[in-house]
Amino acid sequence: MCVNEINMEKDTMDKGPCFGSRHVQMILYFLLNMFSYALRSVLSVAIVAMNDRKITKNQNIPSYLWDDQSVILSSFYWGYVVCQLPAAYFGKKYGVKWILVGSTILDSLSCILIPTMATLLGSKGVILCRVSQGLAQGFLLPSVHTLLGHWAPPTERSRIGTFAYAGGVFGTILSMSVTGLICSGWLGWPFSFYIWGAFGLSWSFIWMIFGFDCPRTHNSICEKERDYIEKSLGQTEKKYRAVPWKGIFKSSPVWALIVTNAGINWGSTVLLTQTPTYLSKILKFDIKANALLSSSPYLAMWILSFLFSTICDWIINNNWVTRGVARKIFNSIGTICPAIGLLYLGFVTNAYMAVLILVLVGGTIGAGFCGFQVNHIDLSPNHSGVLMGLTNGFTSTFSIVSPLVVQFVVTDQTNQSQWMTIFMITAAVYALTDIVFICLASGEVQDWNESDEKTESSTNRISNNNA
Template structure:
């Protein structure tokens, strides 16, 4: 009896600890908490980020002059409505088949009424201004944002670790929004050069946003909620893209192309005020957080150091195969991501003859499906991990493979579908929707393996991946410049199909979910080892 007493005591204490843990978790789940406010405002922040990033993608459809037949020697011919380019060669862009699906009848009448009666002088002087930009110039304009974007990824992560992510994230969005307000005037005054410079500056400002929000997530997301919180935040990416594609089409038809830049800029100013008042760097700095929620969050964070500014272990980062697995997966996915976001409005307009409003809806639908599937998968993966049906790394690999192989299959469907609009739209939606599973894959992986360097790793990964943000539109522009045909688009779509499948194999082979030994400073890691001993 006496021999078993210590074991019984330990068992009782262990049971009490488990009960306390369960009670803490239940308290943390009760009601609306400050972490939920952070997620909602962070979500809206990403909605604005991507609306600001891709407002040009929908506006450029109306900003560019329709091609005349005299231009056919170097690029596609365009009909009078600027929706159906035709090649002079044997390979022709598809004839328009969707007139009966056009959504512009009602808004077209409203457009005429508003612009002719309310503000004809202002509208005619700027809103109907169009530009003679070649396909190559359009590719440069669409990619100009990313020249600046890749340069501030690492600084954004490092600044967030040192000074706190709240203002790094919000000021990046604020500056991007303010610059959006001046785009119409700058473009009309300085043409291509002016617009490229503004887009470059917008990229510099917005480059800090993703690394900084991941630093905040490492402080605010309990392990049991990490997948859901990450997906709700990053759901702003497809939702923001969808909003600008849908609303942008109607705004342009009603008020002209400058309206999309003005609306997104004004919305950013309003959001910034709410973020500044209601969100804080960490739970411990929040003046209105309850003790129960604070304890719940802090007791469910793993791997974070108590030091505020730790050195970046570059040698360990660059020699880590699990880190390289994240880098390469992100790089391969980026081509698909930016082709879907940047080029699809042009593809739907030129290949399938969609008008501006129809274009907006069909460009937005893939993003809405991406968001829906991403959130559903997040809840499912959190459930699977919490019940231990699958290990964390198996879950990450399954989600990553679904995203990359699914996107590849979707692009192949678009290629094989040719001029079949239904096949093209279904394949496009599948490719975009299945990509939403990536937020439960490699996107969240670095918070698990190196939470103290999550912003830095994210910054480097995005710098590498987002190089394709300007390379992909530029290469697509070069392909279509001299081959603006169905074959040209099929060649452009084949690149992400091959790349997505290839990079998934590296991630499957070398990814991990274990905290890396170099995550913590040497002194802190040594202290933990001695305590365990």
């Protein structure tokens, strides 16, 4: 059955229960992203307390004077880059359930070990833990995209994909706000790593019981819901398909995703890793206020992402615009608006106005979830995880480079003009990458999505891994 025929029939299908198995899976993806991003962002706040004894009430908590803080913050991405494509390949071939269990446990234990490694090996020990965390989280996005390719019907794709990835935003909010309170209290900064690591471990045990790779391997899914999901995706006979590398690398929409992902990685890394320092050194907020204000852009992003995704699905399903045009509209909101906000931020001297701009920047970035983020699944439901591994793997190098550029440019963290330069560079990156996306992106399933099928069914392989 062709894609158009599938699209014509999907609205008349019985979708099963209002709250079905696919919704349970989406909650698990939300929680996975929430804990993973909490583990990723905790150091951005804690590192301030780790290098300032006056912040923590308990003077027995160790403190350090590290001059390589930007290197420490960027080291997460050294490992993160390495595992993207291997994660996508093995997840597609064998299923991602147990891959996610192993990677989450490694991520959580590495976080828990940070205080011990800081005491034993100083900043180098923290870097080792962060590289290990990066290796583990390199499996995250390709795996989630592979799962969404099996579980997210096209008419619900923007909402389901946004809900799953909004977990990362919510995790950042929790981590940055709660970590600041912990660091300033009697337990001090080490406890923040212990608590988030424990939460990460708890998710891995929940996933062992309730997580499934696809509807066909789920042991209690309603038959009507399973048929609805598989037929809407055209996957009634899901078999292993070889990755069409030639078609992927010759595809202009894929290159649009690569370029756009580069810009988003640059901008989000600057926002995540540098906002606490900027608020502390330029706007003179203490660690408690710093943590809460640093998380405020992510709160706006989290709230508005649901609004943007609902509107996006609504205009697509009502045929107001094509899927590709909708992706371009919301991607532009998620890049051009932050670019304008960051340009203005560099010239602002009023602290409250600066915080308001950061909130608006964060809120509009939420539109990108239903722009470039879910566009991988639009182009190729069968290979969406591979596409995410490819685009995010190649472009995560920008997440390594941006903190190093900040360290090179901002030689004096109290100099606002140097920060202005960083904001201008980031705004330019946002704008240029969005232009590429507008020119080259597409919302249609690509011809190479249906590659030659091999004889061994991936469902059988995945079933063995779920057993």
